[in-house]
Amino acid sequence: TSAQAEGFGLGREALPKEIAAWDVSVRPDGTGLPEGSGDVWTGEEVFADKCAVCHGDFAEGVGNWPKLAGGWDTLDRKDPVKTVGSYWPYLSTTWDYINRSMPFGDAQTLEPDEVYAMVAYILYSNDIVDDDFVLSKDTFLDVEMPNADGFFVDDRDETEYAQWSGEPCMENCKDNVEVTMRAVFLDVTPGVDEAATSDGQITDEPAQAAATTED
């Protein structure tokens, strides 16, 4: 081929079966979804069996493990709860991620019907579908994700760059400087000496950090 002639002639052509094995990604428009289907109640059983130990019986999350349901209308509050229902813009991502990377520690073991059913159950747990819903390639685009319009493309060039560029202040930049917060009062750094303890002026709970650093 011409591509080969122009290139180095390295590598070999990928076979259809190889591409099918590795290219399992699903696009927002449903491209990439396999044949299959699953309903809410089948999903509940699969979820109880394979997911609930970490994500809870109702997808509400156990301990520090991710919550998959709930958190509606919390995005503009302190410590928003970002779940499939409250935050995720596309259903494709849920299907794709579960199919490819869950259960945690035992990924790529689910059949398409199991994934369809599990996703149907997660939608139900988020009050997005009714309990008689059956998810398939055909019904996939019928689902309306509550936060589908919640995202916008990086606008830092317009909203930040202009005000944070140019020659900065070097002298007399502030009249007064006061310490407003000290990390030692939280005392959440590993190995930090006991002497550096709280004097009661804790300004925030360590838990807020746990929530913000799910990643």
Added chain:
Amino acid sequence: MSNGPSRRTFLRGAAAGTALLAGTAARAQTPDPLITEVQPWASGFGDPVDAHPYGMPIRFEDDVVRRNVEWLTADTISSINFTPIHALDGTITPQGCAFERHHSGAIELSKADYRLMINGLVDRPLVFTYADLERFPRENHVYFCECAANSGMEWAGAQLNGAQFTHGMIHNMEYTGVPLRTLLEEAGLDTAGDLSGKWVYVEGADASSNGRSIPMEKALDDCLIAFKANGEALRKEHGYPVRLVVPGWEGNMWIKWIRRIEVTDGPMESREETSKYTDVMKDGSARKWTWAMDAKSVVTSPSPQAPITHGKGPLVISGLAWSGRGAITRVDVSKDGGKTWQTARLAKPGEKMALTRFYLDTEWDGEQMLLQSRAMDDTGYVQPTKDQLREVRGLNSVYHNNGIQTWLVNASGEAENVEVS
């Protein structure tokens, strides 16, 4: 392994400092036995050359290690650890203590088992072996890799006490590899048509896959399929045998153990670019595709884990600056919480999308300091304060916190992480 010997380091250093007393006028009262008496290392043997085929740092440096913060994540598999930047100098990060971030652990993938696939809108979908990749023309570049979440725990205020913890989700290495462009051209992009609206979707061989969408313009510009870092093979935990290098862009996109590159006509909107690595704003809407890491800096010494132990007199204030949009051109340092600033000295001219070392050689009079550093890059961008960031974004962005860091250095030389008005 001790997880945070900051106090121990301080006491050990303080003891040494007392022995020396104040630097300038020091005059020995009695001869130093380390000089007047023959020491064992000046008389007997050291280790033979066959003792350590691949050496580790000397034991006195055992504080210079990665550390994790247990409460940050649900487990240590999908988690983060931190580079000991408080103890390093220069710009190159030793691979052995360079931070790790995995989503399903650090996998072991041999060169023999390694495969890289290119598929999608290409003229010829291809499979490469590791050996194939080594036959393409190579390039060498130094770049920083900063986790999007670096300093993320500090959005709501001063929380972790040490530069390692507040700014240590970063490393800077010299990479050897093949431009992504070369591999895409080998597969042929005629089929893709107009490249301006095209993307590549890249994913790793691990269970998490970490799939991310990258616009074609960036893919063809400076992305690198890297197999060497700082002269040697990538470490297992950094993607052995092959990772993607995405200069200036958030670390999540630097796909490790990269196994597949798909040319597409749109973004995949994967989990790692919807649920994660999107930045919630004040009103609850969220930015997506916040790829570039903005200009940022931090004083690494003095800092909470690197207190002043030598008393008054000459003091080297040292730190790191970097920008994902270009090269660092200047770093200013303040000792009074931002009232007045002095321009620091760059150890070398800033390089694009690489760590830059700065120094302010100064005198410490023993007074309390509120130390800050402020980076500027060649686009004219000036590192903002945390309050300036919060004014635009609120407190819940999680990612992309490049606000100015303040260390309070007290009269005994100890430093702590604070916020100032």
